[in-house]
Amino acid sequence: MCVDVAGYGDHRRTNRDQVAVREGLYRALRRAFIRSGLRWERCHREDRGDGVLILVPSEVPKELLAGRLPVELASELEAHNGGAGPEARIRLRAAVHAGEVQHDDHGVAGTAINLAFRLLEAGPLKDALRGSPGTLALIASEWFYEEVIRHHPASDPKAYRQVPVAVKETLTRGWVRLPGLPGLPSLSGLVLGRAPGEPEGPRQLPAAVRDFVGRDAELALLDDRLTPGDDVVIALVTGTPGVGKTALAVHAAHRARHRFPGGQLYVDLRGYAAEPALAPEQALEGVLHALGVPAGRIPAPPAARSALYRSLLDGRRVLIVLDNAASAAQVRPLLPGAPGCAVLVTGRGDLSGLTAREGARPLELAPLEPAESRALLRRIVGAERVDAEPGAAADLARHCAHLPLALRVAAERAAARPGLRLAGLVRELDERNRLDVLGADDEHTAPRTVLSWSYHALPPPAARMFRLLALHPGAEVSPGAATALAGAGPGEARRLLDRLVRAHLLEEAAPGGRYRLTGLLRCYAAELAETEEPRRDRSAAVRRVLAWYLHTADDARRLLCPHRVAPRLTVPDGPPPRRFRSAREAREWCESERDNLVAAVRHAPATGHHDIGWRLPLALWTLCLPRGPWTDWVAAHRGALDSARHSGDDAGEAYALGALGFARQDRGRFEEAANHFLSAQLIFKYVRDRRGEAWALHGLGYALRRLHRYDEAILLHRQALRISTEIGDAGGRAWSLGGLGFAYAGRRRHAEALNHFERALCIARGTDRRAEGWALYGLGHAYQTLGRPEQATGHYGRALEIFREIGDWRGRGETLDGLGKAHLRAGRPEAARACWTRALEAFQDLRSPQASRVRDRLLILDDDTVRELPESEAAVPSP
Incomplete structure (x- = not known):
C-alpha cells in the first residue's frame, strides 16, 4: 500500500505546516491500521516525504486493506482536519496491490511496487479526490479487485468503479473507491458514475404550478444560466409580491434538473412571512439532513454547519433553490464553494449584495403581458367564457395588475361561479377595491384587493x-x-x-x-x-396554542418518561391536550411537531407568556429532545430561567437551574453545573419542595463525582437518600443509592459500592426501568473494576437490554463502553472492539464529548499486549 498527500508541496504550506501534515498522516495511518485489525508494528514502512510505502505481511487477510481500512483511515483524517489549520489539513490518495517484493541493502524494489506507485499517479484517481467532499481516494489494482475485493462483501465491491490508468509506460485498469464521510452514503457515484441501486441525491423541488403560462423569454434566460460551469452559478429572480417569482423558479428548476444528477435542494427562507425569517443555521440543518447527515452529527456552530455543507457539495452537481430570501446575508451561508452547482434565489428585498460580491446574475420579473394574462384566465375559467367577454376579461386582468397570484385567485373565484358573468365579477372587485384599508400606493394593493375578495366571501x-x-x-x-x-x-x-x-x-x-x-x-x-x-383576543389565542403544545408535550412525557423528576407543567387556563394511545404514537407526535415545538419555545417568552416560557423547555427536555441538534439547550434553559424569574416563580427558577445544570454536564462543564445545582438546592429548600431538593442534591453529587470529589459526593447522595426515604419516593431512593455506589467505587470501596448497587436494583426492579438499567450498569462497573469480567458482562448485558427497550441512548453508549472493557479484561479483544465501535456510534449521535474517550479505547487494541484500561466513571444521568 502506498499513500500520497495531495498538494503537499503547495507554496502556501510552510515548513511547520508540512511537519504537522506528516505527523497527522502517520498518526492517522497508525490508528486506522490498529482499528482495522492490522498490526502496524509488523508492517515494513518507508517514508517518501509526502507519502509512505507500507508493505503488509502476506499472511494478513487482504480484504482488510480494501474494506475496513479505507473507512477507518478516512475517519482519522477527518478527525485530524477538524483540529488542524487550513494549510495543515490532509487529503490523501492511496493505492493497494499485491505481488512479489525484493529486499536488499537499500530497501525494497519490484514491479509490484512500481505498479502501485503508477496507480497512485493515475489521472482518474486525482480527479476523483479533487471532486470528492471526503479526505481519501483509494485505487486498487485490477488483480487486487478481481482476486480479493469482489469475493469479499465486507470489502464493499459495489463502492468501487473501474477506471483507465495511463501513467508513463503503464497502461492498465484500476478500481477506485471514495470512502464517504462517517455515517453518510457513498458519494463515489457523483464522480465516477452512479451504480445501479446506489441512492440518488435529494429531490426536494415542489410540484410546478398548474396552468403555468408565458414567461418564454425568462425561461430561456434561466435555461441558459442554470448550467454547471467552471464557477458556482447564481441566478437571482426579483420582483414585486405576487409577480410569480416562486412559480418561475420552480418551473425553471424542473426544466434544468436533469443537468444536476447530484440532486435538487429547495429551501423556503420565509423572508417575507409574518413569522421570523428562517435563520441560515436552521436552513443548513434542513439541507444537511437532506444530504444524508444523521441528526446527531450536524454540528451546532453555524460556521461549522456551513463548512460541512460546502464539503458535501464539493464535486457534486446540485441545484439549490433558495426561495423568498430577505437579504444577501441570509443567502451567503447556503452558497456552495466549488464549481458544478447552481443556485437559484428569489426575493423582493435588497439582494444587490449577491450581485456585487458573489457575481449573481439578476432577473427582474415584470407582471404578465396582457396576452399572457388572458391565456391564464382562459386555462382556469375556460376559453369559452373568457372569449365571450373579452373586455371584462381585460378589465379583470387590469384590476389584478397582471400579477399571476391575484389573477389565479380571481380566476379560481370565477370558475367556482359559472353562472355569473365576468363583468359582474369585475364590479364586485371594484367595490372591494374601495374598501382596501391600506391605500392605493402600497405595493400589495392588487394582491390584497383580490385576497380580500376571497376573504370577505368566507363565513x-x-x-x-x-x-x-x-x-x-x-x-x-x-x-x-x-x-x-x-x-x-x-x-x-x-x-x-x-x-x-x-x-x-x-x-x-x-x-x-x-x-x-x-x-x-x-x-x-x-x-x-x-x-x-383585539389585542386581548390575539394574546388569548397565542396562549391557547402555546398551552396546548405544553400540555400535549407533558402528556407525552408522562407516557415516555414517567419517572423523571419534573414540576407541575400544566397551566390552569390551557385547553385539553391531545391524548396518546401508545408510546409509539407519542414519539411520532414529538417528531412531527419538532419544528413547531422549537418555535414555541422561542415564542412563549417573546409574547410575554412567561409561565409557559419556563415550563415548555422542561417538558421537552424530559422527552430527550436534546439528542438532536435542532436547538441550543443551554440557551433554551437560560430562557426558561429568565421566564421563571420574570414571572416570580421560585419553583420554576429552581427546576430551570437544575435542568441548566444537567445541560452543562452534558458538555463536560462540571464546575458550572455544580454552581447551578447548588443554587437550585437552596431555592428548593426555601420553597419546601423536598423531592426537588433531593433531585438537586443528587445532581450536585453527580457533578462532584465527575470532579473526583468523592467524599463530598457521598455526603450529598446520603442527604438525597434521607429526603427520598422520608417522603416515600422509591425512585429517588434508587437513584441516590446508585449515586452512592458510584461515589464509593471512585473511592475504591468496592464492597460498599456493590452493596449500594444491589439495594438500588432491588428498589428499582419493577418500578423504574431506567433506574433498574443504571443499577445493573453499576454492578457491571463494580465487578469489572474488581477483575471479575464474567459477572460484569452478565450485568452489563441485562442493562443493555433495558436501555434498548426504553430508548436510552446514553445508557446504551455507556454500557457498551463498559462491556468492551469487561471483554478486553476477559481476553476477548474482538468482542471489545465490536462493543466500542457501537458505543462510539451512540456517542457520536449524541454529540457527546465521550466519543473521543471511546475512540481512544479502540487504539488500545494494538500489538499482542492487552493494556489495562484506566478506571473511569460513567456520566450517569439523574432522574
Whole structure:
C-alpha cells in the first residue's frame, strides 16, 4: 500500500505546516491500521516525504486493506482536519496491490511496487479526490479487485468503479473507491458514475404550478444560466409580491434538473412571512439532513454547519433553490464553494449584495403581458367564457395588475361561479377595491384587493380561523393546534381548515393532517389579525396554542418518561391536550411537531407568556429532545430561567437551574453545573419542595463525582437518600443509592459500592426501568473494576437490554463502553472492539464529548499486549 498527500508541496504550506501534515498522516495511518485489525508494528514502512510505502505481511487477510481500512483511515483524517489549520489539513490518495517484493541493502524494489506507485499517479484517481467532499481516494489494482475485493462483501465491491490508468509506460485498469464521510452514503457515484441501486441525491423541488403560462423569454434566460460551469452559478429572480417569482423558479428548476444528477435542494427562507425569517443555521440543518447527515452529527456552530455543507457539495452537481430570501446575508451561508452547482434565489428585498460580491446574475420579473394574462384566465375559467367577454376579461386582468397570484385567485373565484358573468365579477372587485384599508400606493394593493375578495366571501368562523392562523408560531399547523388556536371544537376546526383550502387561502401540506399558510397569504392574514382581532383576543389565542403544545408535550412525557423528576407543567387556563394511545404514537407526535415545538419555545417568552416560557423547555427536555441538534439547550434553559424569574416563580427558577445544570454536564462543564445545582438546592429548600431538593442534591453529587470529589459526593447522595426515604419516593431512593455506589467505587470501596448497587436494583426492579438499567450498569462497573469480567458482562448485558427497550441512548453508549472493557479484561479483544465501535456510534449521535474517550479505547487494541484500561466513571444521568 502506498499513500500520497495531495498538494503537499503547495507554496502556501510552510515548513511547520508540512511537519504537522506528516505527523497527522502517520498518526492517522497508525490508528486506522490498529482499528482495522492490522498490526502496524509488523508492517515494513518507508517514508517518501509526502507519502509512505507500507508493505503488509502476506499472511494478513487482504480484504482488510480494501474494506475496513479505507473507512477507518478516512475517519482519522477527518478527525485530524477538524483540529488542524487550513494549510495543515490532509487529503490523501492511496493505492493497494499485491505481488512479489525484493529486499536488499537499500530497501525494497519490484514491479509490484512500481505498479502501485503508477496507480497512485493515475489521472482518474486525482480527479476523483479533487471532486470528492471526503479526505481519501483509494485505487486498487485490477488483480487486487478481481482476486480479493469482489469475493469479499465486507470489502464493499459495489463502492468501487473501474477506471483507465495511463501513467508513463503503464497502461492498465484500476478500481477506485471514495470512502464517504462517517455515517453518510457513498458519494463515489457523483464522480465516477452512479451504480445501479446506489441512492440518488435529494429531490426536494415542489410540484410546478398548474396552468403555468408565458414567461418564454425568462425561461430561456434561466435555461441558459442554470448550467454547471467552471464557477458556482447564481441566478437571482426579483420582483414585486405576487409577480410569480416562486412559480418561475420552480418551473425553471424542473426544466434544468436533469443537468444536476447530484440532486435538487429547495429551501423556503420565509423572508417575507409574518413569522421570523428562517435563520441560515436552521436552513443548513434542513439541507444537511437532506444530504444524508444523521441528526446527531450536524454540528451546532453555524460556521461549522456551513463548512460541512460546502464539503458535501464539493464535486457534486446540485441545484439549490433558495426561495423568498430577505437579504444577501441570509443567502451567503447556503452558497456552495466549488464549481458544478447552481443556485437559484428569489426575493423582493435588497439582494444587490449577491450581485456585487458573489457575481449573481439578476432577473427582474415584470407582471404578465396582457396576452399572457388572458391565456391564464382562459386555462382556469375556460376559453369559452373568457372569449365571450373579452373586455371584462381585460378589465379583470387590469384590476389584478397582471400579477399571476391575484389573477389565479380571481380566476379560481370565477370558475367556482359559472353562472355569473365576468363583468359582474369585475364590479364586485371594484367595490372591494374601495374598501382596501391600506391605500392605493402600497405595493400589495392588487394582491390584497383580490385576497380580500376571497376573504370577505368566507363565513365569519372561517374568516376568524384565517386571521388566527397567522398567530401560530410554526410554519405548519395540525388540526389539533388549530383547534386550540381558535378555541373551537375539533370537528369544527377541521371543517374550517378545509373551507380555507377550498377558497385557496390555505395550503394542505399533508393530506388530512397538516396545513400551511405561506407567502402573501400569511402576510395578509397577519395584517387582518392586527386590524380586526383585539389585542386581548390575539394574546388569548397565542396562549391557547402555546398551552396546548405544553400540555400535549407533558402528556407525552408522562407516557415516555414517567419517572423523571419534573414540576407541575400544566397551566390552569390551557385547553385539553391531545391524548396518546401508545408510546409509539407519542414519539411520532414529538417528531412531527419538532419544528413547531422549537418555535414555541422561542415564542412563549417573546409574547410575554412567561409561565409557559419556563415550563415548555422542561417538558421537552424530559422527552430527550436534546439528542438532536435542532436547538441550543443551554440557551433554551437560560430562557426558561429568565421566564421563571420574570414571572416570580421560585419553583420554576429552581427546576430551570437544575435542568441548566444537567445541560452543562452534558458538555463536560462540571464546575458550572455544580454552581447551578447548588443554587437550585437552596431555592428548593426555601420553597419546601423536598423531592426537588433531593433531585438537586443528587445532581450536585453527580457533578462532584465527575470532579473526583468523592467524599463530598457521598455526603450529598446520603442527604438525597434521607429526603427520598422520608417522603416515600422509591425512585429517588434508587437513584441516590446508585449515586452512592458510584461515589464509593471512585473511592475504591468496592464492597460498599456493590452493596449500594444491589439495594438500588432491588428498589428499582419493577418500578423504574431506567433506574433498574443504571443499577445493573453499576454492578457491571463494580465487578469489572474488581477483575471479575464474567459477572460484569452478565450485568452489563441485562442493562443493555433495558436501555434498548426504553430508548436510552446514553445508557446504551455507556454500557457498551463498559462491556468492551469487561471483554478486553476477559481476553476477548474482538468482542471489545465490536462493543466500542457501537458505543462510539451512540456517542457520536449524541454529540457527546465521550466519543473521543471511546475512540481512544479502540487504539488500545494494538500489538499482542492487552493494556489495562484506566478506571473511569460513567456520566450517569439523574432522574
